[in-house]
Amino acid sequence: MVVQDVLVIGSGIAGLSYALKIANQYPEAKIKIVTKGNEDETNTKYAQGGVAVVTDFIQDSFEKHIEDTLIAGDGSCKLAAVEVVVKEAPERIKEIVDWGVRFDKNPEGLYDLGREGGHTENRIVHHKDITGREIERAMLETIKKITNVEILTHHFVVDLITEHHLGLDLKDEVTCYGAYILDIESQTIIRQLSKVTLLATGGVGHVYKNTTNPIIATGDGIGLAIRAGASVSRMQFIQFHPTAFYSEFDGQLFLISEAVRGFGAKLRTKDGNLFMHKYDEREELASRDILARAIDNEMKLRGDDYVYIDCRHLDQEKFLEHFPNIYKKCKIEGYDMFTELVPVVPASHYLCGGIDADLDGKTSIENLFAVGECSNSGLHGANRLASNSLLEAMVFGHRSAVKSVQLLQKNEFKINNHQFPEWNAEGTQLQDELVLISYFRKQMQAMMSELVGIVRSNSRLIMAQKRIIEIEKMVKEIYDFSVISPKLLELRNLVNVAQLIIEQSIAQQENKGTFYNKDL
The missing domain is CATH 1.20.58.100 (Fumarate reductase/succinate dehydrogenase flavoprotein-like, C-terminal domain)
Structure with a gap:
């Protein structure tokens, strides 16, 4: 019976930072990361804007970042979670910079701080308009140098292994002992036992027709947790990004970053009129929930399929410095952002709830952790503040790793007391068509x-x-x-x-x- 020390489900910033921390703190641990697609095909890769972190303690402060997060969360954030994330942010940023992440700097050599909706100060560190891709690159390069971490691509987790698979009638405590995993290429299902398991599977965007999420964002970790009996809450709080590039086709829509409005872009109806002043005094810098409802309302009032984002008045040279990929993508789609209005529409973007996890990432199931968008840490409350998500993954990835190492060093696992069955596919048959x-x-x-x-x-x-x-x-x-x-x-x-x-x-x-x- 092969038992892994740590099983990580998901290869985005949450899973990679967690695995890196455990590998560094506990080098003898055997760590396996599984992902259903390519190793870099994650929600992290598509995060454009950046990471919210206080670096300028003259203009900004932890207190301001905390207050902005609480206001965005509309009174529903867990204060302890907000304080932990905001105050531990600088140390986590320093770590990923040491791992090779390159954030943009100004001529003075300081971080070129951006500002996004809901933030009262410039505090967003970024790498152009592809911050997530840069972080994913650096972390994958770092983790591949570590010998006790194995990454399995094209492996899809079917179900978590718990006492349910022993036929026990559970009334109280449930423990996770690993997972049944489909090797997509060989079409075989592996029984992977593990002392500690982390769910870091990202979002649920493809519950909806239109989403900014990659095709892999199908709520897999939350589905696993629901079926295993974990506590999952606040799923009603789905954040719709106000400005996804409009397309006549369903699926993943290209995201026009929050930072573009932070840079000064305006929203207009199809007949060219500004409208955000009717909804919020912050206009285009209002939080995402307000913007998404305002756009939705304007579209319904007029019977339109989209509104426009207007960048024609912005400094073109500076815009290209900050948003080269967004400009290029719009040009490919037939729109020059410097001379034309670009059609945008709200799209499913981010889940603010998820698998309930404490400040160490522990779920209601023993030896099961959850970090990142699939988790409900309490940070976001009823609405996520822009660019807090990558930060959340780093902070709770770190805290979960510290707690996991403590568990591994205690070595009080009951996993060897049970004989879990191999996967049983008896009575199933291949489908003729999908x-x-x-x-x-x-x-x-x-x-x-x-x-x-x-x-x-x-x-x-x-x-x-x-x-x-x-x-x-x-x-x-x-x-x-x-x-399957x-x-x-x-x-x-x-x-x-x-x-x-x-x-x-x-x-x-x-x-x-x-x-x-x-x-x-």
């Missing part, structure tokens, strides 16, 4: 977009609940009798996540942050 999986995925995404979107209502939520129960029943039937495939696993996770979003939206009886029900 059309049903695609059909139910599209059905669920359309339903969530139309009934559980930016603005919700009681009647729409009840309708969505009835429909998701029907879809879940049919997906379960397909799953029970089919040979990545598309089927993604659908299963998406449906589990959608159910919880709907249930917790119905239970939410107050409009806060990203959650807005017009009947409340």
Whole structure:
């Protein structure tokens, strides 16, 4: 029986920082990272704006960053989590710089600090408009130099291993003992036992038709946690990014960063009129929830499919210094940002809730940690402050690693007391066609977009609940009798996540942050 010390599910900034810390603090640990795609295909890679951190203690302060986070979270943040993240931020930034991350600097050699919606000071460190990609690059290069870390690409986690797989009737404590993992290339399912397991699987963007998230963001970690019986909460708080590049096609939309509005871009209706002054005194620098609802409302009032972002008045040389890739992408799509208005639309962007985790990343399941967007650390409350997410992953990746090392050194695991079964695929068969999986995925995404979107209502939520129960029943039937495939696993996770979003939206009886029900 091969037992891993640490199993990391996900290869973004949360999983990599956690693995790096354990490898450095406890070199004898055997660490395995699994990811269902390529090692760099993560939510981290697509994070454009940067990392919020106080570096200028003359103009800025921890207190200001804390206050901005609390205001954005609309009274729902966990204060202890906010304080931990903000105050530990400088040390975590120093570490990733030591790992090779290159943040932009000004002529004086200081960080070129940007500002985004909801921030009262310039405090965003960044690498052009591809900060996440730069962080992912540096961390992967660093981790590949460490001999006790193994990365398995194209491996999809099917389920977490718990006492449920021993046939025990559990009433109290549940423990995680690793996971069953599908090797996509060989089509075999591995029983990977592990003393400590981390979920760092990113977001749930593809629950909706349009999202800024990469195609891999299908709520896999949260689906795993739900089925294992972990506490998962605040799933009703979905942040929609106000300015994704408009496309007639569903799927991942290109993100026009928050920092572009921080740089001075304005929003206009299709007939060219400014409108944000009607909704918030901060106008384009209001928080994302306010902007997304304002754009949604203007589109509905006019029957339009999009609004415009206007960059024509901005300093072109400085704009290209900060946003070369955004400019290039818009040019490829047929829009010159210096001479034309660019169409944008809100799109599903970030989950503010998730798997409940304490200040050390521990979940309600023993020996199971959760970090990053799949977790509910309490940092974001009802609405995420821009550029706090990469920071959250670094801070709690560090804290979870410290706690995991303590557990490993105590070595009080019961894993060898049990005989967990190998995966049983008896009675399943290959599907002749995948059309049903695609059909139910599209059905669920359309339903969530139309009934559980930016603005919700009681009647729409009840309708969505009835429909998701029907879809879940049919997906379960397909799953029970089919040979497992990545598309089927993604659908299963998406449906589990959608159910919880709907249930917790119905239970939410107050409009806060990203959650807005017009009947409340």
